[in-house]
Amino acid sequence: MYQMLASILVIVVLGAAAIFVVKRVLPKVKSPSSGNLTVRETVYFGQRKSLHIVQVGRKKLLIAATRESVSMLSDVTDAFDPDTPHGEGGGEE
Secondary structure (H helix, E strand, O other), X not given: OHHHHHHHHHHHHHHHHHHHHHHXXXXXXXXXXXXXXXXXXXXXXXXXXXXXXXXXXOEEEEXXXXXXXXXXXXXXXXXXXXXXXXXXXXXOO
């Protein structure tokens, strides 16, 4: 009887750990870029809310993502200095 309860408890704990890894760790793993589409920067604002700078060819776009939607906020290509890697710095001069 106790052995069966211990087995069920182990299965529940392993399931909870798997759910934790899928929801918390995997979304933050970045995949290598290929082609003309690259996520240059990402900032997280809590659970499933984030801003992304996405480069498409030579354009850089500010993208907002939530659990329910993904929206392009602005074209921010002109806000970055082309000599500064990954959009660091830049802005008004």
